[in-house]
Amino acid sequence: MSETVKQDHAVIGKSVPKIDGREKVTGAARYTADLKFPNMLFGKILTSPFAHARIISIDTSEAEKIPGVRAVITHKDAPTLKYGISPARWDENIFCIDTVKFVGDKVAAVACIDEQTCYKALAAIKVEYEELPAVLDPLHATDEDQPQIHPEFVRNINAEIHQDFGDVEAAFKDAHYVRTDTFVGNRTYQTPIEPHTATSMWDGEKLTVYSSTQSPHYFQYYIAREFGLPMGDVRVLKTYVGGGFGGKLEPTGLEFGGAILAKITGRPVKMFYDRAEMFAHNRGRHRQYMTITSGVDKDGKILGVHADFVMDGGAYTSLGIATAYYAGAMLTLTYEFDNFRFDMLRVYTNLPACGAQRGHGAPQPRYAFEAHLDNIAKDLDIDPMDIRILNARRPNTTTPNEFLVNSCEMKACLEKAREISGWDEKKGNLPKGRGIGVATGSFVSGAGYPIYRTDLPHAAAMIKVGEDGTAATLYTGATDIGQGSDTVLCQMAAEAMGYTYEQMKIVAADTETTPHDFGAYASRQTLMSGAAVKQAGEEVKAQMLEIAAEMLDFPAVDLDIREGKVFSPGNASVTLTFEEVARHFFVNRGPLVGKGSYTPPKLGGKFKGAAVGTSPAYSFAAQVSEVEIDEETGEINVLDVWDVHDCGTVINPALLEAQVHGALFMGLGESIWEEVKFDDKGRILNPNLSEYRIPTAVDMPVVHSALVDSYEPAGPWGVKEVGEGATLPTMGCFRNAIFDAMGVSINSLPLGYEKVWRALKERREEGPAE
Amino acid sequence: MFLPDFDYHAPETLAEACDLVRDLGPSAKVLAGGTDLLIKLKHGLVTPTAVISLKALDELKTITHVPGRGVVIGARATHNDLVNSPLLHERFLSVSEAAHKLANNQVRNRGTVGGNLVNAIPSADLPPILIALDAWITLVGSNTSRTVPLHSFFTGPSCCVIDPVDEILTEIVLPDQQTTGSTYLKFALRRSGALSVTGVAVAVTMDGDTIVDSRICLGAVFPVPVRANDAEDLLRGKTWSDELLAEAGEAASCCALPITDIRGTAEYRLDLVRVLTKRALKRAITEGHV
The missing domain is CATH 3.30.365.10 (Aldehyde oxidase/xanthine dehydrogenase, molybdopterin binding domain)
Structure with a gap:
């Protein structure tokens, strides 16, 4: 058994109500698509009807003449820098330049005074295509006679992984029994109930994007990179998010296209997917062909495992390179064995790109x-x-x-x-x-x-105690997409501060007002964001204790704070309220702020x-x-x-x-x-x-x-x-x-x-x- | 996804509605619950210049027993009106149960029985049980009124005998009858909100253990709801047994001509007809109208 530390907690470990439960249940919660701004335009994306085709020409002139159309854009209006999860596999453009690579690939976009006009404008854009043969079967994607989807990725191989630990062959030789099975995993989609939405607006050279996102920081990073902006001039924030499950972890045409349309028109532009467009954008579960061979001894003890997989990645890398590694890496966790080999081929096809979906790979x-x-x-x-x-x-x-x-x-x-x-x-x-x-x-x-190469801490947090101590606000980049991280992190803040959950407020997931955090993916926030929040809370508590000791003329080491009460465990007569101490702090020393950050230890092999x-x-x-x-x-x-x-x-x-x-x-x-x-x-x-x-x-x-x-x-x-x-x-x-x-x-x-x-x-x- | 522009009419009387249907001709569509029409409008699958809503015609919403005619169901009765009708519970619970298997609660609250029939989708859940119970319908035109047995109403996927430029379906009548049991079994790929892969309705008239007569109607396995005549013939006058019902199931699957689509292969559907037919028969024989 592991070391079990039973602690007496005041706030954590309790099923407090969700901090946003009332807003959501009563319908008061405003999601990104509910936001309205003065002069806001509506934007939609024109997508490819073909799985694989060369773009011969795009004629937007008729669309531009339609009353109410304010802008029509194509790749000519967009940065041509490719994006994706890692530099070796930046393979996606904001708008397709030469070829479209799946049904749903981004070709053009419009901004109009209302949504109806958008559909008229999209229908009026004339795109001339030369249809090309498409790669639809992942098991034949690498065949010599197959069309090439990305010129730089020969034989449609997006990634090839070969990892070998111990000696699998020897383990099989020693085994009492060796068996091989093949299974097929399936393309599924995250299906969050809230469709993707982004509303973009410019204030001079500063871009603000409200997005239904799992990671404002990652969006900020890629949007800034695409448009050559300092990260400080890109603000990404969210309101409530109706689920993500991995599908809202990377920026889409809604953010990129919306930013361009907003810049051209000088007006806020709201863009969104409908349900069919969500499926086309995809980034859901990969289709995976999985052959597994294991050797066991006569008792069934596993001696060695060989996993040999092929993955249908769709038309782009998306987050899929991580998915491909995860697919094998996580097989070693629940059972102990010493010998493991993992071979993976992630191939391109002319189908929607696959990415991260709950349990990632x-x-x-x-x-x-x-x-x-x-x-x-x-x-x-x-x-x-x-x-x-x-x-x-x-x-x-x-x-x-x-x-x-x-x-x-x-x-x-x-x-x-x-x-x-x-x-x-x-x-x-x-x-x-x-x-x-x-x-x-x-x-x-x-x-x-981190999700991209950087030395930033993984999570950071800040707590500001109100001037009179009746409330404290947690500022965190952690992203509540429905799972309840705002609630859990406020519980943790209150626990660390010696405060009450009911008095906590939260400002979260806004790249301008909240400290950096990578967001909601890889099940990271309770541990990582929580570690930063705990540190911030403890910093508040330490400052509180120091000034309380002055107020009481009592040694700080003999004082504690719990659920809003400052007390001495050994002396019942010594007591102050959190509010009294916090107010005294503000009057004498200014804002009472605690901060924390978290970086994991160096992990893994070479x-x-x-x-x-x-x-x-x-x-x-x-x-x-x-x-x-x-x-x-x-x-x-x-x-x-x-x-x-x-x-x-x-x-x-x-x-x-x-x-x-x-x-x-x-x-x-x-x-x-x-x-x-x-x-x-x-x-x-x-x-x-x-x-x-x-x-x-x-x-x-x-x-x-x-x-x-x-x-x-x-x-x-x-x-x-x-x-x-x-x-x-x-x-x-x-x-x-x-x-x-x-x-x-x-x-x-x-x-x-x-x-x-x-x-x-x-x-x-x-x-x-x- | 927007509704296109159209003229909207909500006539106060059936006569007025019929006149509108005739006068506006093929450019108009009749709106009942809207669960099919609004989707088609939004997707541009139909492009009428006028929509004639039946919403003001409350006389088409009632479910009553009329001596000498039978149970008369107004065409505008919603699926949930069928689900919750005490009269149907008493006489033909199987119809309420079939309506409850349809779509989901939201659709059952809006969608109407008349709309379900006129829409004439091969996988619709109500036609098989209504046909098994020998229902007929009334079609009213500006100067005409005719009755049509429901089993001859459907002519193909999304096609039926209604004259779209003159007639409105006003009522469904379940005649008084000798049947002793009926039921509808639906096989779908989820418990709610899923279209039928196969549906089988049966009605039986029993005399003790003897099957005096039976009607078996198959859904989603033919361009229209189809009677399994071979199976019915095989059962007539026989004493029921599990073996006999299994034979009837085999015979029923010979009456089906399903397609392979996104919900299942033809081969699977044929076997489902076999299984559902024998199960439905046993249920109707042993449990009555359920």
Whole structure:
């Protein structure tokens, strides 16, 4: 067991109401699309109707004549500097110059006095294309005869990864049993309920962009870079954000195009995607072909693993180079083995670009590995739970790819899941058509290295106590996109200051008024932003104690502050209110401000790609699910899910449980229904919520969420992540439950009713099993 | 996504509405709940210069029993009116249940039974159960009124026998009948807000364990809702058994001619017809109108 530090907390560890709950529930919360500015124009982007085509000419003259049209722009009006996640793979232009590379690629944009006029103007832009053959099949993208999508990326290879740790071949040679399986992960889309929106405006040479973003800082960095502006002249901020899940982590044509249109017209320009445009812009989950070979000893102990993957990246890199590394890197976390090889080919296709989606690269390989492990367990006649407990990672260990794992209650998670799900009573004893499955997951609590190369701290925070001490404002760049980070960080600030949550205010995610923070991705904010907030709160507290000691003529070391009361643990008569002390401070010393910043320790190995997957701390989770399969129709009915998490100290139990529920909701959809489908021209067949089926409330199973005791030394108060890790086990867990129920393996996502039906039919036709 | 400009009419009487339909001709569209029409308008799939709303015609919203005619459902009754009708609960709960399987609550609050029929989508959820219960409809024109059996109303995807420049569908009638049980089974890829992959409705008339008569109607597996006549013939006059119902399921799938689309392959749909038919029959035989 890890060191468990039981602390007596006043504010954290409690399910305080969300700081923005009332605004959101009453409809008072204003999202980016609700913002209106004087003289605001509306902007829309014209996109490519072809998957691959040469642009011969663009004629905007007719569009410009339409009354109410204020600007029409193409690549001629935009910087030609390419952008993307890393210099080696900057491959995307604001507007296409020579060729369009997917249906939905950005060609031109308009700004008009109203939205209706935008559609008329878009229809009046004449683009002459020469259609080119398109690459639509990722498995053939690297073939010699395939068209070249980016001239500088030969054979459409966007990235090739080869990592080798230990000696996999020797491990296979020594193994009692070696098995290879192939699985296919699927293109899915984040489907945030709020569509992407950005409203851009200029004040002289200063650009302000309101955006529905997960990372104002990253947007600021790339917008400044594109337009050659000092970062100080670009302000990116957000209001409320209705979900991101990785899809709002990088700037889009809405920010870039909006900035140009606003500059030309001298007026604020609001741009937004509709639901179909969101699907076309994509940056969702990659399609992934995953072959995994493992060798185990006679007890099922894993000796070595080889993961050999091909990934359909779509037309651009987006954040996908990180996705490609994550896909293999995160496979080493939940089980201990010494020998690991990872080969990955990320290829370009003429389909929408893929990027980061909740669990970034890890969920599909986790599905593949958990299914593969169940196949091995079945072959060796080992209980799936036992094989996992046998291999479960222990605390204070290092993975073969050199990730340091501090706290880790993988085994305890599995044991608790076994207990609360009734695994031992159910396994092998369920009625016909029912099955039970188990899977694990682990995720970073923030990436060990920044999203782009920089030596900036990962997080910073500032707390300003009000003049009379009745309120304190936390200024943080951390980005609440619905997950509740504003609430959790205010709890942490109040805890560190000795203050109350109810008196906290927050200003967040504004590059001008709040200190730098990389934003909401890689499940980083509770640990990283939280560490900066804790430091800021402690700095306030130290200043408070110092002046309180003067006021009371009492040694500061014998004083403490808790829930707004200054007191001495040893002397009940010594007492002041937080307000009295704070006011006295302001009168005598000026503003009472605390600040903090956080940089993770140097992490990871020296090999190529070693940075991806490093983190100060990792969450661990085990999930058990019970499903019921309709033998004749293949319908999958998920009855119950038991999720047991090791996520360190919990700041807000209600929000944690909400994350588990939300992750399971997404995991359920991805497991069973969700699939972005294309026709043979690369056009999306289901860019809508009718035929791209996310679950509804009535589809949700009963969710049992539990925790194991855990304390993470690298996190403030012992915290770790939960938001993305909870997505990881689900797909494999359902696959394994179906495998248990029916004895058929569904080797591609989504698992789907028809796939189950077909697998059962094929087995019937093959005759009785051996 | 904007509604185009059009003239809007909301006539106060049915006669006035019929006159408008005739006078405005093909340039006009009739608006009931709007759950299909508004989407088509916004996507530019239809471009009428006038829209005639039936919203003021409250007499088309009632669900009543008229002795000698049967249960008369006004064409403007919403799906949720069907879901919540005590009269249907008492006589044909299966119709309420079928309406409840349609779309989601928001659509059920707006969408109307008449609109669902006139829209004539092959996967629509109401036609199979209404046809199984031998429903007929009334089409009223400016100078005419005619009744049409629902099973001969549909002529193809999005096509039906209504005269779009003269007629308005005003009511659906479920005649008084001898049937002892009926049900609609829908197979969709999610529990709510999903179109049918396959739907099967049956109505049976039982005398003890003998199937005196049955009507089986298949949805989403043919250009129009289609009766599974072979299966019906096979059942007539027989004592029911699981084996017999399984045979009927096989026979029903021979009556279907599904397509492969985004929701499922033809092969899958054929097998679903088989499974749903035998299950629907058993349910209607053993549980009544459910």
